[in-house]
Amino acid sequence: MQITYEPIGIITSPHKQMEGIPIQSRGATGIRGSITIYPPFLEGLQDLEGFSHLILIYHFHLSEGYELQPTPFLDTKPHGVFATRAPRRPNPIGFSIVRLIRIREHVLEIENVDILDGTPLLDIKPYVPQFDIVGVERSGWLENKGENIGEIRSDRRFQSKKD
């Protein structure tokens, strides 16, 4: 079974290569970028500006192949890929929560951007505290990790040959 999507827009950011990107939006505080929405989808932006934060679902376009047990940036040991946010996944789908600054026609100005420049955007959903803030009992190998996330950057480990 094959599932086919087409981008609804494209993400522009200061991150021009896979090396040196902040880890998660949390590590990208204040870094600005933008989204250009393609004309057929413009009407879908109605009322979006009411939300301060957006969930972006996008395609890791430079990711090639996948590794089932990668060593993620925040650890020195391998973990199952589904227990990580690593980009080389069986379906290279990225997920980020960004802050929406403003919308000008077909351009969304965003902040806290941990996404590569030129990334094809698949979907936008509003980030809604009553749906998306969940109390957890445990957070596995990531427990107590990421306190210094603002200082960590990606390295070449998930680099594709094209990049």
Add this chain to the structure above:
Amino acid sequence: MQITYEPIGIITSPHKQMEGIPIQSRGATGIRGSITIYPPFLEGLQDLEGFSHLILIYHFHLSEGYELQPTPFLDTKPHGVFATRAPRRPNPIGFSIVRLIRIREHVLEIENVDILDGTPLLDIKPYVPQFDIVGVERSGWLENKGENIGEIRSDRRFQSKKD
């Protein structure tokens, strides 16, 4: 540009049709289901059981076409589709946060399931409080909505002809 994915597994749930499904995981507290992961991806589950909550990214397989300004279940007025969680989207990608009860070989038992039975699963990511809990300034038309979410169910409005 076309982007093609293949399911990594399939979701089983008590929700057999699009009508009567709880709204968001938050409205589905205690409802159980399971995920069957396909054999090529089993190694990717390593260490996942350490996390109590998972982000599921899946394909709304019964959704046909899309509406750019639907009237969502939680309101009586239309909104831009990207400001809603409605299933009939340009790319019908679903996103739910579920509780992981246990993993037995290739089967994940999950709870708080607002997903249709037979849904193809595209990706699993760990829900990580330090990445995924974000303080918002505003949440648009959903502000103060959803307090009675446990009592609301989907109706036929996003029903496809096949369903």
